[in-house]
Amino acid sequence: MARTKTILMLAAPLAAGAAIAAARSRAARKPDESGRRHVVTVFKPLSELESQQLPGSLREIADGVEITLRAAPAGRGTEIAVRIPEGSSTTPGEVRRALRETRSLIEVGDVLLPAGPPTTKPTLTNRPLQKATQHGREGGLL
Amino acid sequence: MKALQWQGVNKLAVGTVPDPELRNPGDIIVKVSRTVTCGSDLHLLGGYIPFMEKGDVLGHEFLGEVVEVGPDVRNHRVGDRVVVSSFIACGNCWYCDQKLFSLCDNGNTNPAITETLWGHAPGGCFGYSHAMGGNAGSHAEYIRVPFADVGAFTVPDGVSDDRALFASDSASTGWMGADLGGVKPGDVVAVWGAGAVGQMAARAAVLLGAERVIVIDRLANRLSQAEGLGTETINYETTDVAAELRERSGGRGPDVCIEAVGMEAHSPGAHFGYDQIKQQLRLQTDRPIAVREAIHACRKGGSVFVLGVYAGFVDKFPLGAMMNKGLTVRGAQMHGQRYIPMLLERMAKGELVTEHLATHVMPLDQAPEGYRMFKEKEDDCVRAVFIP
């Protein structure tokens, strides 16, 4: 949450203003969220996933987190849930990135890289958005 | 290479940027032969979508020749003439499986921004800000196209560049509005906006068998182009749109209302000033004038499809009319991959004609001037096409 709020505040005087207000009012009434699991659904049946090891990014953080797999309803694939136990050094950002990359690796076999080389320069006005998007898969609500 | 770059709010310039490189094994590099302005770009230019960096390359509706292919590409070879969907989709996730390609789970490298704004992140788009993946756009000599087997389509020999170009974005967007808006034979369909998107939505409604298709705008040249596609028109500056639609639809109201105007809608009425001031004060991010009118005009139980781009929040949304009239209100960014092959076939058969949209064709060097004309609708500009 902290990271995405920063992205918006730095990068976006306009549309984001309203979003920040909404995010703030959500944050204000937020109960203790420390045990919340991060969950994505990947479009591959549980039977196919169990037989293979979880790919790359999720395997890298597997020691520091609890991972559970469960069949999603109506042929939607498999729900992968990650909980960060108390005392773990794994961050929510790392978990979000790992889950998003894992979904792409399982579904596509690859993780999309940003276009390049960049056509923009690290100017004073560009830097905040550039900083935020360098970690584009770590933020958000997941 | 040469490219048109966003330099700040309402500031564009042609500059030199590095040539794009293959980044993923499913990528191709396309040498752009035609690339075109879109109403969506005006929202970026005007600073209404505030996730642009100085130096970003604009453009998402384009056609060109494949000059490099990644090792995993199966459907394309160097030399192919391709038209590319403006939205980037993986082809493998659940959303792609449902043919909701612009909702792809794996097509945006920066999902955090839109997920925070909207609850979930749609896919990526070319040249459409860092919220949509920060992909370099097509107003350049070359462009990298990811997931090329899914998003790039070989143009049949019988279809000219000038016609096929618009399958990339405006024709597929318009078709989606009519298709997902549920247009059926015998329907009365109203379309707000006679830009390229509105015209293509209207033409799709005609081809899907609508009884009457009525296009609403104030620009005479655009309205007369729409009439050339087999539609009727209303000039909203000289006619009471709601009353006219009621009369032309036997008092029922249109069965399907397609909005192709977007967040910078214009209105001759008092609410324009109200909406513009609220938008400038950031009390609302978008001006939903045409959406309000569509919901009010739509028949009971009818459907409203929002093609116009909106970024955030609107004011005075007619929720009462929507709920009590039992309307279906739907919107989407374009699912181009779903429609482009069919559109190219119809283009080859001559059912779908688009060349008239390219009112101004110019070298890429003149793109800033092209955008100025497109924005001001000067000299009856409908679309400015750039040749890099």
Ligand SMILES: NC(=O)c1ccc[n+]([C@@H]2O[C@H](COP(=O)([O-])OP(=O)(O)OC[C@H]3O[C@@H](n4cnc5c(N)ncnc54)[C@H](O)[C@@H]3O)[C@@H](O)[C@H]2O)c1
């Ligand atoms: N959903 C998508 O994937 C998608 C794709 C392309 C474009 N778009 C959006 O569609 C919209 C139209 O695109 P375009 O390229 O045709 O734009 P455009 O700017 O060329 O055309 C917009 C038209 O709307 C008319 N208009 C303004 N206010 C109106 C009102 N109150 N009632 C009726 N007409 C009104 C204008 O006179 C103009 O002719 C834009 O918002 C654009 O961002 C969406």
Ligand SMILES: [Zn+2]
């Ligand atoms: Zn567009």
Ligand SMILES: [Zn+2]
């Ligand atoms: Zn996908």
